Amino acid sequence: MSENPIDDFDASVRRQTLEGLAVETFPEPKPILNLHAHTFFSYNYRGYSPSHFALEAKRHGLETSGIVEFDCLDGLDEFLAAGRLLNLKGAVGVESRVFVPEFADREINSPGEPGISYHMGTGFTTTDIPAEAQTFLDGMRNTSADRNRGLVDRVNAHLAPVILDYDADVLPLTPAGNATERHLCVAYARKAASQFPDAEALARYWADKLGVATEDVVDLPEGRGLTDLLRGKTMKRGGVGYVQPDTGSFPKMSDMNRFSLLCGAIPTLAWLDGCSSGEQAIEELVDIGMESGVAAFNVIPDRNYTPGLPDEKLRNLQEVVALVDRRGLPLIGGTEMNGPGQKFVDDFDSAALDPLRSVFLKGGRILYAHTVLQGMASMGYLSDWAKKSFADVFAKNDFFAQFGHAFQPFGEDRLREGLSVNQGPEEVLDNARKAVAAE
Numbered sequence: 001m002s003e004n005p006i007d008d009f010d011a012s013v014r015r016q017t018l019e020g021l022a023v024e025t026f027p028e029p030k031p032i033l034n035l036h037a038h039t040f041f042s043y044n045y046r047g048y049s050p051s052h053f054a055l056e057a058k059r060h061g062l063e064t065s066g067i068v069e070f071d072c073l074d075g076l077d078e079f080l081a082a083g084r085l086l087n088l089k090g091a092v093g094v095e096s097r098v099f100v101p102e103f104a105d106r107e108i109n110s111p112g113e114p115g116i117s118y119h120m121g122t123g124f125t126t127t128d129i130p131a132e133a134q135t136f137l138d139g140m141r142n143t144s145a146d147r148n149r150g151l152v153d154r155v156n157a158h159l160a161p162v163i164l165d166y167d168a169d170v171l172p173l174t175p176a177g178n179a180t181e182r183h184l185c186v187a188y189a190r191k192a193a194s195q196f197p198d199a200e201a202l203a204r205y206w207a208d209k210l211g212v213a214t215e216d217v218v219d220l221p222e223g224r225g226l227t228d229l230l231r232g233k234t235m236k237r238g239g240v241g242y243v244q245p246d247t248g249s250f251p252k253m254s255d256m257n258r259f260s261l262l263c264g265a266i267p268t269l270a271w272l273d274g275c276s277s278g279e280q281a282i283e284e285l286v287d288i289g290m291e292s293g294v295a296a297f298n299v300i301p302d303r304n305y306t307p308g309l310p311d312e313k314l315r316n317l318q319e320v321v322a323l324v325d326r327r328g329l330p331l332i333g334g335t336e337m338n339g340p341g342q343k344f345v346d347d348f349d350s351a352a353l354d355p356l357r358s359v360f361l362k363g364g365r366i367l368y369a370h371t372v373l374q375g376m377a378s379m380g381y382l383s384d385w386a387k388k389s390f391a392d393v394f395a396k397n398d399f400f401a402q403f404g405h406a407f408q409p410f411g412e413d414r415l416r417e418g419l420s421v422n423q424g425p426e427e428v429l430d431n432a433r434k435a436v437a438a439e
Contacts (some may be wrong), residue, residue, distance in 0.1 A: 006052045007040065009175040011078065022085050027061040031357060033364040034345045035066030035091060035122075036300060036334030039079075040175060042070040042095075045224075045340045049175075050075040052091065053313040053337075054082035060345055064364035064404070068093035068120065071140040073127050075178045080125070080375075087410045089368040093268070093332075094123035094260075096140050097252040099245075100278075102288050108278035112237030116245055117278075119253055120268040120298050121260030121334055123367055125375035133262040140251065142177060147249075148179055155188070155234045155241040159209055162192045182338060183429070185230050189222035202363040210234070216270065224340035233322060254292035263294050264374050266367075266381055268332060273304050274316030282320060286327060295382060297324040297331045297365070302343055305352035307336040314352050321356050329395035330381075331363035332399075365404030366397055372407060377419045385421045399425045404430055411435035 003300070004018040034057065039050045048056070050067055057065035059101035065088060066081050076092045097116055100108060104115040129137070140242070149166050156163045169187045170179050196202040200221060206226065207214040210233040219225030234241045257267035269289045272279060297320075304317040324331050335343050348357045364423060366381065374380025381400060390396035406429070407415070414433040419428065 004047075004052070006055065007049045009045050014044060014049050014051045014078070014167060014374070016083075018055060018082055019084065019150055021055060024059075024158055026058045026086075029089075030061040030308075030411065031063055031361055032060070032348050033062050033066075034334035035064060035068070035332050035364055036093070036298065036336055038069065038336050038338045041072060041074040042068075042180055043180045045182075045338060045342070048077065048337065050079035051082045053243045054079055054086055056344060057090075058086045058088050059167070060331050061378060062087040062088075062345060063361065064368050066091040066093060066122070066332075066364075066367065068122075068334075068336075069097050070094075070180055071096050071137070071144050072176070072178045073124055073129075073137065074178060076124055076127055078213065080371075084409050084412065087408055088411065089364075091122060091364075091367045091371045092124045093120050093265075094124060094137075095120045096144075097250045097269070098254045098256050099139045099247055099250045100288065101247070103278050103285065105106045106278040106281070107271075107276040108285070109272035109276065111276075113245060114278075115247070116250060117253065118270045118272075120255055120270050120332075121256065121263065121265040122268045122298070123166050123370045123374065123380065124260075124263055124265045125178045125371055125380075126263075129263045135257050136251070136255065136259040144252075145177075145179070148181070148184065150243070151181070151235060151241045152184060154243075155184075158234065158240040159188065159192075162188060162205070162209075164188060164191060171247070180338075181235050184225065184235070185227040186222055189226055190231060193221035206230075219340075228339070235434075239432045253289065257289070257293035264378065264383070265381055266330075266370065267293040268298050269294045269296045269329075271320060273313045274320060275313070280314075286323070286329075286412055290327075295329065295383075296332055297329040301333050301337060301346045301353055301356075301360070302335050305350075307347075307350060307352070318356070321359055322344070323342045325359060328397055330366040330397060331359050333339070333360045333363065344396060360396070362401045365402075366400040367404070369400040369404035369407065372412065372415075373403070373419075373428070376412070376416050377421060379419070379421060389425050399429065402431055406436065407432040408436050410437075410439050414438055416418055 098119040108115050108117040111117040173183045203214050203217045206217045260267045305314040316404040379385040
């Protein structure tokens with residue numbers, strides 16, 4: 001657990017700390033964003049709570065910000081409340097792994113696992129979700145916990161005498177018991193360091209267990225070099241703890257899309273870098289996703305270019321941005337912060353990302369507008385109100401982008417007083433502007 005009170009596992013301590021820091025003088029928002037940061041409810045390498053990420057987003061001058069948690073909505077209420085306190089535009093998503101039957105023989109974005117895809121829902125506004133959706137969410141979380149426990153059993157057999165007790169060594173690293181493979185790696189690293197306090201002995205232990213030269217063991221005792229090596233050698237394909245998933249290991253993409261729709265959120269296709277056989281058939285994948293509800297697209301920009309080089313990944317990124325623009329799919333982007341060294345916010349001033357900045361900003365504005373309107377009056381991006389109010393997806397995108405750009409969280413109370421599903425888009429937008437001006 002972090003020593004910073006804003007990352008304390010006690011929610012009341014976090015809230016009190018944030019309230020005390022909210023009086024800071026913050027910079028004006030800049031045309032930058034991060035809509036995909038994990039917090040300590042999944043895994044954040046800096047141990048950031050939702051409140052801490054919101055505070056740093058405000059300090060960095062992010063125009064829009066968002067958290068995405070794995071298999072849970074635990075950070076939702078805290079993050080959206082922090083956004084209201086700080087006047088920070090924010091949104092919340094859920095990420096998991098799903099099975100895509102049509103791509104059963106093609107690798108998508110989970111390396112070495114044909115048919116398995118990282119997938120998302122974005123724009124969740126409440127934890128008070130329908131019973132069917134809650135059952136699905138609980139199932140994802142329980143399945144993940146069961147996978148982790150089986151993984152620990154297999155890895156323990158290989159790493160002995162360094163052995164984890166899942167309940168005693170792993171769960172205390174999380175505030176709500178939602179552990180990930182990265183938590184497992186940190187737990188193993190800490191247990192090994194406690195059993196081999198001498199640095200040379202620790203390096204020899206890891207070299208022997210992971211089958212590498214001692215000089216390849218870096219970033220001891222628990223830095224990224226070591227934890228990435230440990231994860232790759234023991235938990236990923238070819239590792240001693242890895243078990244190839246079958247078609248029943250994960251929910252179908254269509255099922256997760258239904259979950260997101262039941263919650264009033266936006267089913268969102270996640271993209272890696274366009275290099276796999278599945279992602280090279282991205283048009284087909286998009287078609288399949290849209291058939292069951294996909295209406296947005298997620299990219300982690302920092303993975304998709306080498307600074308200063310016009311490489312294949314950058315060309316793939318440019319092509320997929322053009323694709324989603326043609327399809328009218330809002331583009332959601334950001335850095336995950338789930339590995340040491342990852343940026344807090346992408347370098348949108350870089351030669352690679354600056355030409356794409358406007359598309360990412362528009363996606364962020366659309367997602368924020370959806371969050372406000374869905375949360376207040378069920379008038380979000382995929383609502384019945386939206387379906388009857390716009391001639392096509394491009395008109396809808398323009399409205400939501402305008403709303404998301406113009407509106408500010410401090411105007412929420414005033415807007416809520418006058419918002420109605422009987423209003424047309426122009427009246428809603430006018431009310432949003434008036435609510436901001438009145439404050």
